[in-house]
Amino acid sequence: MILNGARWRKSTKSNGSGNGDCVEVADNIPGVVGVRDSKDPEGPALTFNPQGWATFVAGLKRHN
Template sequence: MANLTGARWRKSTRSGDNGGNCVEVADNLPGLVAVRDSKDPTGPALAFSRAAWSSFVRVTKPGH
């Protein structure tokens, strides 16, 4: 399990304005990027290596 102590969460730029259904991202932690549901900030979070996160973002961009 990744240690997310010190994570600085921000709304993902991909969340848009969809009635509060947002994804939050913390990318200030060494070696990983964490993702969580903004409606449940104390709930579970997913942690990805920076390389895996970069690949995910790249292949989910429109037009890819």
């Protein structure tokens, strides 16, 4: 599996209420950024290349 050894972290924008309604990101694996639903950590994860992820995040910041 491509995400073996991934270290998952929640967004700093997570509300901290413990309800788990956020995404988690793993960016410690060279060439891959993983994204998953924090409510389903054993479920599917999306993968991006680092440039694709940076483009996605930049687009979110422009629209936030």
